[in-house]
Amino acid sequence: MRTLIAIFFLILQPIAAQAGPQENQLLQLIDYVGVDYGGAVADGRIVNESEYGEMQDFATAIRETAERLPDSATATQLRNQAKRLQSLVEKRADADTVAALTATMRQQLIDGFRIESAPRQTPDPASGRHLFAENCVSCHGVHGAGDGPLARKLEPAPTNFLDRERYRQRTLFGLYNTITRGVNGTAMPAFTQLSEAQRWNLAFYVGQLAGSEAERNRARELLAAGEAPQALLQPQRLTTLTPAEAEAAWGDRGTALMALLRAEPAIAFERNRLAPLHYAARKLEQSRRAYAAGNGEQAYRLAVDAYLEGFELTENNLDAVDPTLRRDIESAMTGYRNLIRHNESPQRVEQEAARIGQLLQTAQGRLDSTTLSKQAAFAGALIILLREGLEALLVVAALAAFLIKTGRRDGLRYLYGGLFGALVLGGLTWLASNTLFSIGGAQRELTEGIAALVSAAVLFYVGFWLHSKTGASQWKRFIDDNVRKALGQGTLWGLAGLSFIAVYREVFETVLFYQALWMQTDTAGQGMILYGLLAAAILLAMLAWLILRYSTRLPLRQFFTATSAFMFLLAVVFAGKGVAALQEAGKLPLDPVNLPSIQLLGVYPNLQGLLIQAGMVVAAIFMVVYARSRPLTDERRR
Numbered sequence: 001m002r003t004l005i006a007i008f009f010l011i012l013q014p015i016a017a018q019a020g021p022q023e024n025q026l027l028q029l030i031d032y033v034g035v036d037y038g039g040a041v042a043d044g045r046i047v048n049e050s051e052y053g054e055m056q057d058f059a060t061a062i063r064e065t066a067e068r069l070p071d072s073a074t075a076t077q078l079r080n081q082a083k084r085l086q087s088l089v090e091k092r093a094d095a096d097t098v099a100a101l102t103a104t105m106r107q108q109l110i111d112g113f114r115i116e117s118a119p120r121q122t123p124d125p126a127s128g129r130h131l132f133a134e135n136c137v138s139c140h141g142v143h144g145a146g147d148g149p150l151a152r153k154l155e156p157a158p159t160n161f162l163d164r165e166r167y168r169q170r171t172l173f174g175l176y177n178t179i180t181r182g183v184n185g186t187a188m189p190a191f192t193q194l195s196e197a198q199r200w201n202l203a204f205y206v207g208q209l210a211g212s213e214a215e216r217n218r219a220r221e222l223l224a225a226g227e228a229p230q231a232l233l234q235p236q237r238l239t240t241l242t243p244a245e246a247e248a249a250w251g252d253r254g255t256a257l258m259a260l261l262r263a264e265p266a267i268a269f270e271r272n273r274l275a276p277l278h279y280a281a282r283k284l285e286q287s288r289r290a291y292a293a294g295n296g297e298q299a300y301r302l303a304v305d306a307y308l309e310g311f312e313l314t315e316n317n318l319d320a321v322d323p324t325l326r327r328d329i330e331s332a333m334t335g336y337r338n339l340i341r342h343n344e345s346p347q348r349v350e351q352e353a354a355r356i357g358q359l360l361q362t363a364q365g366r367l368d369s370t371t372l373s374k375q376a377a378f379a380g381a382l383i384i385l386l387r388e389g390l391e392a393l394l395v396v397a398a399l400a401a402f403l404i405k406t407g408r409r410d411g412l413r414y415l416y417g418g419l420f421g422a423l424v425l426g427g428l429t430w431l432a433s434n435t436l437f438s439i440g441g442a443q444r445e446l447t448e449g450i451a452a453l454v455s456a457a458v459l460f461y462v463g464f465w466l467h468s469k470t471g472a473s474q475w476k477r478f479i480d481d482n483v484r485k486a487l488g489q490g491t492l493w494g495l496a497g498l499s500f501i502a503v504y505r506e507v508f509e510t511v512l513f514y515q516a517l518w519m520q521t522d523t524a525g526q527g528m529i530l531y532g533l534l535a536a537a538i539l540l541a542m543l544a545w546l547i548l549r550y551s552t553r554l555p556l557r558q559f560f561t562a563t564s565a566f567m568f569l570l571a572v573v574f575a576g577k578g579v580a581a582l583q584e585a586g587k588l589p590l591d592p593v594n595l596p597s598i599q600l601l602g603v604y605p606n607l608q609g610l611l612i613q614a615g616m617v618v619a620a621i622f623m624v625v626y627a628r629s630r631p632l633t634d635e636r637r638r
Contacts, residue, residue, distance in 0.1 A: 074112025128205025280310025381532025426507025463567030576602030
């Protein structure tokens, strides 16, 4: 039982691996200095002693926090920049120089440590207004001007959200981070009682107060004329750019669109229904730039992100309309990561990034930019559940047939208990990832990879154990006399654990795939998704019934032989899929070979996975030969 619990926490550990508190604290400090430094220093002179002292303290804290970051190329850059920032503050440099440096540090920190910087659902500033009235007016005032009843008693004074200059320097993500963590040494608390979505709603509400209606009207005209900066319509850009940075990049068009999108974020989020492909293209471009700048480690991480957080989430949708294009893009993105890993020339990497960018644009066109057809939605929903659920069903059905055939129906409750627990925990994991914390693609693949490899090891052992019983002398009497002892409490819990692992590794990702498919279809298509899901469930149920009905009719010895061979096969399949998942997460190298991919059998054209699977086949053959030779040896000894 303790072993089972240890395995359970091993599988869940990658999900718990989020950006640590020191990264978030560092981000908050960097934003604070970037915004408030201009109020402390002007023209090389200190204009506010207490504010300047605070900037010195924060600059020191930034340097010390950067020193504690886990070693990486990004951490090294941030440490050097933190020292430069502290020097600029001490030398009373101009505010624009400090703001430019903190903006660079902010983006490097978000990209390098993969900090989730945008909400997962469309923010609602109207809801944020109600939250502001309930939680903030006593300090910030009814209109957000920092003139609430308690304001005169507070030092430093509450923020005036109507201050235009401050508005120009604040990112929405910075506001969200402040709401989440509070500000030490001030009256600003951490609003941990609010959900993630509520904190984003509040950030968008206060973040739009200083925008003008004239700017918003100008932005509506730009959108209608097709002249609005398209980059700002990406949620990650909207939340991590300041209005000043938007103005520097796009002039008054950037200022106007920023004012509108902060007040009406649905414009950006609803236009971003194909977010996975947009995200993939953006991360790919960031990866190319990082590699050109000599930062191969960051370029590789960004390339992994482009696949896991972007393209993978729309693979099933694309499979329904153009499976060849899906395979081409998947192969190209794998090849791109290998170019980075093998330190190919920047020109070669740039060429491949451009080619993949064109493929992603083609994929966007094939998906028709807005919605899938009803037929494609049905096919996508059918494929998702059949592909993700088939392996789990085969494991559970085979174990159930084994228990029934050996007369241990009492063990079925352990088996089905593991299955039910996996369904519940998978659903709760998905729910938590949408409300409490973010689970990135790398965490998903690590979890799936570890679970698959653990399942492979257990299935391999179970297959050998079953085969060893078929070769025992007087095997029928052995089974009749010893099956109750062989399937004791510990073994039954082991079967429950195997059932849990086999199902849990699929549940969470399956829900994410359905979520991505749902967002990309219109109302009619969403109805077809439900039909596709139902059809797949019926097909899986029929397959389970066939396995249970006909496998248990086999004579006992033949049943054990067939089941042990099936367990060996599943172990090889799970091993291949586990290695592939860890490769997609960037945790194992991937050296392609010129062989076809057979995903159903877990066969992927890469050296690492094929070697492990070949080793398992050789080991299985050796075990079978050894097990068969033992009865002959025993007879000779007698």
